[in-house]
Amino acid sequence: MALRQQVIVRLSDETVFGHELLLAHPRETLGLLADAGLLTGLDRYILDVAAQRAKNSDELVFVNVTSELLTERRLPFPPDEDLTGLVLEITERSRLDAEAVVLYLAPFRERGLKVALDDFGDGFNGISRWSVLRPDFVKVRLTEGVEVFLPMLVQVAAESGAQLVVERVETPEQHAWLQKLGVGYGQGFYYGRPTPIEGGAA
Numbered sequence: 087m088a089l090r091q092q093v094i095v096r097l098s099d100e101t102v103f104g105h106e107l108l109l110a111h112p113r114e115t116l117g118l119l120a121d122a123g124l125l126t127g128l129d130r131y132i133l134d135v136a137a138q139r140a141k142n143s144d145e146l147v148f149v150n151v152t153s154e155l156l157t158e159r160r161l162p163f164p165p166d167e168d169l170t171g172l173v174l175e176i177t178e179r180s181r182l183d184a185e186a187v188v189l190y191l192a193p194f195r196e197r198g199l200k201v202a203l204d205d206f207g208d209g210f211n212g213i214s215r216w217s218v219l220r221p222d223f224v225k226v227r228l229t230e231g232v233e234v235f236l237p238m239l240v241q242v243a244a245e246s247g248a249q250l251v252v253e254r255v256e257t258p259e260q261h262a263w264l265q266k267l268g269v270g271y272g273q274g275f276y277y278g279r280p281t282p283i284e285g286g287a288a
Contacts, residue, residue: 088109088110088282089107089108089109089110089132089135089282089283090107090108090109090110090280090281090282090283091105091106091107091108091280091281091283092105092106092108092273092278092279092280092281093105093273093277093278094106094146094148094251094271094272094273094277095271095272095273095277096270096271097261097264097265097269097270097271097272098265098270102145103145103146103271104145104146104147104148104173105143105145105146105147105148106147106148106149106175106273107132107135107136107139107147107148107149107283108280109128109132110280126152126154126155126158126160129151129152129154129155130155130160130161130162131162132149132150133149133151133155133161133162133163133174134162136149136172137162137163137167137169137172139283140169140170140171140172141168141171143171145171146171146172146173146200147171147172147173148173148175148202148223149172149173149174149175150174150175150177150204151174151175151176151177152177153176153177153181153182156176156182156187156190156191157182157183157186157187159190161194163194163199166197167197168197168198169194169197169198169199170197170198171198172198172199172200173199173200173201173202173222173223174191174199174200174201174202175202175203175204175225176201176202176203176204176215176219176221177204177205184214184215184218184219185218187219188218188219188220200222200223201219201220201221201222201223202221202222202223202224202225202251203215203216203219203221203223203224203225204225205225205226205227206224206225206226206239207226213242216242216246216248217246220246220247220248221248222248222249223248223249223250223251223271224239224243224248224249224250224251225250225251225252225253225273226239226250226251226252226253227252227253227254228252228253228254228255228256228260228264228274229254233263236252236267236269237267240267240268240269243270244268249270249271250269250270250271251270251271251272251273252264252269252271252272252273252274253272253273253274254273254274254275255272255273255274255275255276255277256274256275256276257276258276260274260276261276
């Protein structure tokens, strides 16, 4: 397994805004780790790497966090650690008590931590979770049919104070369309494929 990063671009001026930290692994690996009870430890390690990279970067570092770490209240950040520059992406993998997560994350957000809803519209990451968590960012995949409701999401994001990040942008035409809609940020192969990071073995 290896850690990689993929660029996130500000669409208004096409500059690099941040990177998402990704774990490259064989398809069956996470299931095996979960069965062995090792997945939480891996999650904590990746979060620690992300926090350290955020401290040494002028750009935001986005990283997925599993619901298990949130519900078990096991984020690996020491007390009083400055978390400015780090963005936790809450995935759609499983259910969580959004109100309890809000309370748990509040002290971390006071120290600069930001929150993103990942894969909005998939799984459990719908409008209700958006309204409770009040995320700083909402990420949505550019898939077939999304053009129907994306203009509405741009408006909802603006009204709620969240920034919209559209993933899987692959062509200049998609990029231009998102700019025209007023989407804040883009991520995908059009801007850059995931690249290895130094010291990124997991």
